[in-house]
Amino acid sequence: MIEIKALTKMYGRGPRAVAALRGIDLEIGRGMFGLLGPNGAGKTTLMRILAGIVRAASGGVRVDGHDLATEAGRLAVKSILGYLPQELGLYPDLTARRFVDYMALLKGVEPERRTRRVGEMLEAVGLSRDADRKIKEFSGGMKRRVGIAQALVNDPRLLIVDEPTAGLDPEERIRFRNLLVELALDRAVILSTHIVEDIGQTCRTMAVLAKGKLLYHGSPRELAAAAEGSVWTVLSPDGRKPDGGTVIVSMIHLAEGVQYRLVGPRPDGFADVGRAAPGLEDGYVRLMRSADSVSGENG
Amino acid sequence: MRPFRTGQALLPAAFWALFALMIVLFDENPGWVDSTRAYLGAILPLLGGILGAYAVLDDPALEILFSTPVPAWRLLAGRLIPPLAVLAAAAVSFQLFLAALGFDLDILGGVYSLQWTWLVPTLALTGWGAAIALAARHCAGGAMAVGAVWLIQLIARGWFLSQKNGGVFLLFLGIFNPEDARLTANRVFLSVSAVLLLTAAVALFKRQERFL
Numbered sequence: 001m002i003e004i005k006a007l008t009k010m011y012g013r014g015p016r017a018v019a020a021l022r023g024i025d026l027e028i029g030r031g032m033f034g035l036l037g038p039n040g041a042g043k044t045t046l047m048r049i050l051a052g053i054v055r056a057a058s059g060g061v062r063v064d065g066h067d068l069a070t071e072a073g074r075l076a077v078k079s080i081l082g083y084l085p086q087e088l089g090l091y092p093d094l095t096a097r098r099f100v101d102y103m104a105l106l107k108g109v110e111p112e113r114r115t116r117r118v119g120e121m122l123e124a125v126g127l128s129r130d131a132d133r134k135i136k137e138f139s140g141g142m143k144r145r146v147g148i149a150q151a152l153v154n155d156p157r158l159l160i161v162d163e164p165t166a167g168l169d170p171e172e173r174i175r176f177r178n179l180l181v182e183l184a185l186d187r188a189v190i191l192s193t194h195i196v197e198d199i200g201q202t203c204r205t206m207a208v209l210a211k212g213k214l215l216y217h218g219s220p221r222e223l224a225a226a227a228e229g230s231v232w233t234v235l236s237p238d239g240r241k242p243d244g245g246t247v248i249v250s251m252i253h254l255a256e257g258v259q260y261r262l263v264g265p266r267p268d269g270f271a272d273v274g275r276a277a278p279g280l281e282d283g284y285v286r287l288m289r290s291a292d293s294v295s296g297e298n299g
Numbered sequence: 300m301r302p303f304r305t306g307q308a309l310l311p312a313a314f315w316a317l318f319a320l321m322i323v324l325f326d327e328n329p330g331w332v333d334s335t336r337a338y339l340g341a342i343l344p345l346l347g348g349i350l351g352a353y354a355v356l357d358d359p360a361l362e363i364l365f366s367t368p369v370p371a372w373r374l375l376a377g378r379l380i381p382p383l384a385v386l387a388a389a390a391v392s393f394q395l396f397l398a399a400l401g402f403d404l405d406i407l408g409g410v411y412s413l414q415w416t417w418l419v420p421t422l423a424l425t426g427w428g429a430a431i432a433l434a435a436r437h438c439a440g441g442a443m444a445v446g447a448v449w450l451i452q453l454i455a456r457g458w459f460l461s462q463k464n465g466g467v468f469l470l471f472l473g474i475f476n477p478e479d480a481r482l483t484a485n486r487v488f489l490s491v492s493a494v495l496l497l498t499a500a501v502a503l504f505k506r507q508e509r510f511l
Binding site: 048051052053054055071075076078079081083085087088089090091092093103106107108147150 | 304358359360361362363364365366367368369370505507508511
């Protein structure tokens, strides 16, 4: 579905140019694909390039056989695309129904099925009862649901969602995740987020970006498994923090002391240290830590 | 192509009402002639430029719109046509209003010729406002560029007229000097400028990432 070869993107020119993406090679097929990385990793730039909004500096991207380097290719990709940007802007004076209908019009949804399709999408995101209220009266979560409805209204073969669960309450988040998984049965869905749990719960394959470079491409399970033997739980009766190159993933105050969950080498100086089964978050932390140490050595 | 923003109609409507009131209150000849010339030939082009500067980038849903399979020229047209339609409605209704009051529009050069005097400069300044706003990625920058050109031409109108070819470049030649020999060249220049500026605006608007 998507082939990315040696993709590079620079912002600015000359000595002040900043590389947002550095030589990304990636293949994305149908199903859920997760894109994970810290802020500033280049996720949004990659999403915008795949959506045909931003042009690459070098390298090639083909989506469903269409070359994104050409205007015709970009328009062809946009005709099969559903896109939910990270910074979602809507028209506050329109009703949700009117806005989604307007987007359906722009996306070329046939007039005879537009009204039905708009109604279905508003129902799918749980906005049927509020469809005729103005968007300016909506909460942040409701606005995001309008954004999701507009992304889906043309029944896209490629769905790109950038931080889609930001601002959603836990129930809405679960519902939206499930909706994405259902949609991914017969299309490509790219989910960009920095919420590790969202990727772990939904994606079959994933990639990790940091500082514009591809650090990992594989399954969430393999990324988690890579932290096997590096995850520890430590009980610190006096609350002393473990050091020695470990990363504290979480901490809980218990009656016996503070329990830390760590990723890294086995911590010294604690009596109660146990090995823990790794999760995706542990794998991600370990990956980011090794990338930092490699760049530190090179720098 | 874009849900109509009522704000785009408020400024033209306010000026329409202001000039209509001036004509009703001070209806002696040639007061109405000067007011009509000022409204059609100077105010409408200025409003066209300002609305053109704000029509494109003053849009919260720009990133979502860029993800739709609509070519840049159609997106741009969808943003510029509504304010131009408002201005056209204002111009036509203003003339109908004058006719209803019994004023003879032939004094201003006839109905057909009168349409050129507001339409061509309005299109030229709309193109100027949109192109500069897109080049600067700033609506206010486009509006200021429009204001600067408009003000300089208005203040230095005498100088433009005194130069051999100066009248060709004058936005207000058609409305204030309809008998000038350079009128045809002036209309051609303003029309070509409008086309070139709108083409430049389309070319700039194709570089979507500049506006995110």
